[in-house]
Amino acid sequence: MPPHPLSTPSPTCARAPDAATPLPADAAPAHTLRLLLGDQLNPDHAWFGRVDAGVVYVLLELRQETDYVRHHAQKILAIFAAMRRLAQHLAAQGHRVRYVGIDAPLGTGSAAGPAAQPQPQPGSGTGVQAWCLSDCLTWLCQQHQARAFEYQEPDEWRLDQQLATWCAGSGLATRRVGSGHFYTPRHAAAQFFGARKQWRQEHFYRRLRQEHGVLLDALGQPEGGQWNFDADNRQPWRGQPPVPPDARPVHDHSALWHLISASGVQSMGEPSAAALRWPIDRAEALQQLDHFIEHRLAHFGAFQDALSSQHGTLFHSLLSFALNVKMLRPHEVVQRAEQAWRAGQVPLAAAEGFIRQILGWREYVRGVYWAQMPGYTNCNALAHQRPLPHWFWNGQTRMACMAAALQNSLRNAYAHHIQRLMVIGNFALLAGLDPQALHRWYLGIYIDAFEWVEAPNTLGMSQFADGGLLASKPYVSSAAYLQRMGDHCRTCPYDPALKTGARACPYNALYWDFFERHAQRLGQNARISLVYRNLQRMAPEARAALREQAAHTLERIEAL
Structure with missing residues (x-):
């Protein structure tokens, strides 16, 4: 067996919440609680266009989420750091925020984000981090005497089902809204492909290009006379052109990593807590997008399939984390790539190859996922069973x-x-x-x-x-x-x-x-x-x- 076995525990809790737990100072009544998941970190979501003192935004650091598989240390650290940064941003905008940290004892949590009050000491009491999402929501709604609960559409099936089940039994007025992130609804691909036995990304990609007017000429035809320039993007890299330096900021999250570790969260990989290079807010993600467009995109296409022992990333964008936690919108990323080509800054093959990953492949695999769940994660058509070395x-x-x-x-x-x-x-x-x-x-x-x-x-x-x-x-x-x-x-x-x-x-x-x-x-x-x-x-x-x-x-x- 591997030294770090992976598991998929069900979202059960250590014990049910205690409605009699005394209310903390920040748990004043609110008519509505709005949940923000760890991959819903878009500060420009429509929710935040108006400040309402009767609405509390809830962000939770949950063992349910750290433990359903064994995650890389940097993944846990970056998501928690980005959640905390968003909480601070929202509080600064005047929104009410209830942030529950990974080691928060019962009855704690900051109304103004995690930096607004001292963090509890590790092991300082029974924490809500031992509860699953459902019971945390029950506890918080009781504390705030909320009459309504709202959440953005989750992107993972397990969370979608968990929230739907909780809402059905909550006794509250509940509402699910879109995340405002993707080009297509969940089931757009299923509707497009219908009863076809095989789904091909290329067909879906072309439809989206046409619908959104991406890389089309004045007659609505693909720029360059073809939809796909993949044949031009298969070159090995032999040392030239030089790879631009990594311009991402360096974060020191040693204190947060100590808190995560002391809370008993198990992880794999190197934490790099004192030198985390992943963006933790939208401003940093936009800076990374700028750097990619200006310094890497021109060579991304030709060398996107290359392998190098000297450079692990070559000309890749490193934007996938910021995109998938929604600090960046795919629309703006695609637009920037197309604008760079139209300005003569990058070859068409480079822009098209990158856009195909975002507008084509990313939307396509999401469609496959929602059309095939819940059974898709158990598929094993070739009956392979050998353990991982x-x-x-x-x-x-x-x-x-x-x-x-x-x-x-x-x-x-x-x-x-x-x-x-x-x-x-x-x-x-x-x-x-x-x-x-x-x-x-x-x-x-x-x-x-x-x-x-x-x-x-x-x-x-x-x-x-x-x-x-x-x-x-x-x-x-x-x-x-x-x-x-x-x-x-x-x-x-x-x-x-x-x-x-x-x-x-x-x-x-x-x-x-x-x-x-x-x-x-x-x-x-x-x-x-x-x-x-x-x-x-x-x-x-x-x-x-x-x-x-x-x-x-x-x-x-x-x-x-």
């Missing part, structure tokens, strides 16, 4: 590309999409690792991972666990792709040219063995027909040697 939690593997991707993830709570898909995910699929275990690992380790975006990317795009609903083929490769797109093979003890033997790259034999094992399911897939033709051309003894090599590789997977 222990080095997923420490990065200690001799495979150079894998070690770099894992160590980058553990160190920074981040890896770019090719590291996630074609290094870590590629190996996991070839080796037959349990897709649910991998899903929980991805969900926990990456700072931008929330289930609506992570589950389709992991289970559909990466692991083909949905049987091909999302991806038209399994995204796997041998060492040849990794060698072509990166430079890790130069220093790796495994030889990318060898398929068998002690020094053979593990990706090679596993690649052919994967297609052998799943020939019945995949053999008729037109997109990989060449693979099966090449397999059939091999001499029987060569195929037997590859099967033997793959079996030996899996037997010693912990030592790779």
